[in-house]
Amino acid sequence: MSLGAFHDSEPLTLGVELELQLANTHDYDLAPYAADMLRLMGRHQLPGSVVPEMTSGMIEISTDVCRSSAEVLSQLGQIRDALVQCADKLNITVAGGGTHPFQQWHERRIYDKPRFQELTQLYGYLTKQFTIFGQHVHVGCPDADAALMMLHRLSRYIPHCIALSASSPFVQGHDTQFDSARLNSVFAFPLSGRAPCVLTWADFEAYFDKMTATGVVRSMKDFYWDIRPKPEFGTVEIRVFDTPLTIERAAALAGFVQSLAAWFLAEQPFTPQEDDYLVYTYNRFQACRFGLEAEYVDPGSGEHLPLREHILRTIDRVAPYGEAHGASGALQLLRGDTLASHNDARWLRECMAQEDLLAEVTRQAGLRFRG
Template sequence: MESTIPPSPAPALETFGESRALSLGVELELQLVNTHDYDLAPYSDEMLRMLAKMPLPGSVVPEMTSSMIEVSTGVCHSCTDVLGQLTQLRDGLVRCADKLNIACVGGGTHPFQMWHEQRIYDRPRFRQLSELYGYLSKQFTIFGQHVHVGCPDADSALLMLHRMSRYIPHFIALSASSPFVQGQDTQFDSARLNSVFAFPMSGRAPYTLKWSEFEHFFAKTTRTGVVKSMKDFYWDIRPKPEYGTIEIRVFDTPLTVERAAALAGFVQSLGAWFLEEQPFVPQEDDYMVYTYNRFQACRFGLEAVYVEPATGEHLPLREHILRTMERIEPHARALGAAAAIDQLRQCADRGANDARWLRETQSRERLLAETVRQAAERFRGRGARG
């Protein structure tokens, strides 16, 4: 009689944890470049060893390839708190980088690195991903900002997630900082997200407003063996039950920590508007224009067209951003985020995201290495801020 091995049980979804509503956490993936030609430099191990000796908030960890490093704040309660922690982390990075004669840089892509030259960081998960995804893993040498926002409970998290989905184009356009790839102007403001879309579990979360239904979806998906945990979903926004948050993942890493903190303030102010005014109930039909709106924002940034999901109205994305900021302004003031919203309002009004700054710098200097050098100066706090 043949023996049979029972299949392994599918992993269970973690219980949705407790967090303070509208609390924040921010992650930034950053570039490490040499100061000779400003190409990427595989110095993450050296940086991590040095940073481990410094009393810094949050955490600093490696990323997929060895020219990347990720910093994360601890739990924050305002964008001012986010800025304070990111500034400490930034200053620690800069001090260590200076000792190694390298530099840290923001931006969603390195303008001229070649993906095939990158080294996968020696960690089991990264090796497994490299074996699974092949060259896509090295092409994932891209740099994003993730913003976590605390939710009162699991059902509220899903409601928050699907409400935030209407504002994905706003987040993309305001943070866009990846116009150049492998030495070429892609004509996209955010080319970074094209690399994310290549992964099979990218895109959007399934539409459900009840955690019990989401648990059912997760159980069905894990039974297929395609995914093992929430980490395997590369959605634009995903729940993070272990933290009691949702995580918004579409932002390019900005060129400055000031812009990164302002974007967190925008997210928090939107969240307060959702919780306190319940301005609309998301519908599955919202997603009929989701991919189009996301493409428009990636391609054209603040010059994109936005299709209002509820009405089908076509209008300039910049106009919708400014309307949204006007609506959430009372909540921003209450949260101490008014200055952050004003910074982003000026950015939207002038069409002045980081992609534009990179293009204008390259147009003036006509040398991408010099553009990266100036971006490194900008990241360390010299020159124009915001």
Template sequence: MSVPPADAAPPALEPFQQSKALSLGVELELQLVNTHDYDLAPYSDEMLRLMSKIPLPGSVVPEMTSSMIEISTGICHSSAEVLGQLSQIRDALVRCADKLNIACVGGGTHPFQMWHDQRIYDKPRFRQLSELYGYLSKQFTIFGQHVHIGCPSPDDALLMLHRMSRYIPHFIALSASSPYVQGHDTQFDSARLNSVFAFPMSGRAPFTLSWDKFGEFFAKTTRTGVVKSMKDFYWDIRPKPEFGTIEIRVFDTPLTIERAAALAGFVQSLGAWFLEEQPFVPQEDDYMVYTYNRFQACRFGLEAVYVEPATGEHLPLREHIVRTCNQIEPHARRLGAAAAIDMLRQCADHGSNDARWLRETHAHERLLAEMVRQAAERFRGRPARA
């Protein structure tokens, strides 16, 4: 990734495409594991070859290392449609994995893989990233869910982005599924995000509510040669002008597609609340507590403390999630996401997320490999342990 010549024209920010407001798209990065010791297995090429023969919505593509695969839905209009598409893709993945004697698993990290054993997938962008970031590229063998939500205009996209930023801790805690790294309990519910934060272009987007001003920022950064496209920003939420969306990137990959679809319904219901009620105007000062709130959610999950940006009030994050679910419930009902919101509200109320399930399963079994095996069964849609 060399810096371009001084006389080279910097790349232009893509025009913001039209999309239907509140439309959804979901991406899931998944683990490929063998079925004898449940360590990661470099079978992405074989999986892609088998999956390419099956007509499915969305897409299936490689990821940074060869023990990962990314699935994505097409454009959806409800969390039920997200679940329907993910179900089709999941069922095809399971059939293909069975042919290869491997399994697909959710979760934000593999509990005991060693990053130095991983292979960078042979694709130009991944090779370039490996050259730039060195060992961090292999440490990027982590697994997240990304949710795209359609916005009516580019200015609306930035307004939506900065409103959503208040709820980053909620997204992290509800999706947290990465307590184990390289065989150890990290004491974080979402250790995955610690790897993301190591990248220089991670964090939050600059505060502006004007697409023209955002374009000026993009032009300044591309003139340095450090950034060539929006893909080079690893922000928690970033605009995706080519899709007409914003993309929320802090979710760990859940252990089940049902939770993944419910999280998409939560995002859509929040977006509807923002668009229809305009509940607050985001401010730069909101970000004074942003990093603290994000750390709390990563470290403690649903047991975190949340600082309300507008008032400075400290309260349990679980309580704020329940309060938020109650606020957006009328919009969730209209969008067909009421059951999804109710599921997440109950999870918050009981303090139960996938990180807790993983820890409880390990405490019961005392073997990380058996925990991964049971997580693979959960991804298939089968019951976990008896």
């Protein structure tokens, strides 16, 4: 199968996808209500789309193409309000968070869609364990070569994205001691991790042709990379974010990505190289495990410093580009939380410490999502 042409897109435009939890209002476990939610949501005239996900206690919403984080927030707000209305009719709740705190994977049902059934045949129980919830952010690139440069420059900031969005401390009733335990489920897939460090589209096409020739890969969808190019949209897609507890944070994370991307396009601040990836897995693990308290090894300088400090430096560096694209409020929100060492994982833990009941944590998360 051919990779296909890299389509034109307006540089620095945004698209956001959110995978969301559907929980009953009896014990706040996941509930198989995706089909009912899709039926009710189909009656609303909304931007973007609402589609099923791997198992029937989850759905995915997405925006149309947006030019700013404010537009992302506006579209997510419209979709969120309709979701809440539909959920109330079904007596269920919709929540963010990268994992459901206590659902048992073996109780999940695969949503009846041919691709999901194929994946179940291939990956076995891993597909049910894929009942995890992420945010994907697409950013428009001027051309195919620029997209690969963007992808590999962004890779230095994957730990920042993980720590800022981390919202999955609990798995199957236990505190994992990770801020983002969700990504541990992604790493189990054989084609996860990072893209090969090729910087021209011609070289990437050659790599893709080799992979399809092995019979292991049929399309870009088969790569579960942290960041991947999406030639059909003309974008690069970042996939490491946990789904935040609020749409405000989801929009702010999109603003952070747009600000970074604008800086890269304007200044070309460094040329990516294979050696950038020497510390990639270490940095990613640190961010998953410790969130904003992680250690970060700068791939360029080799400097070891607190990730929180590097996030603050980065926000200050991209602030002029954020301002030019209307993302100042988004960066301010993230800066304030970073200074306070506060992400959604910490909020969930604080809620658990106060309530001592994970069902109540899920109920409170559902209330937060309502806004």
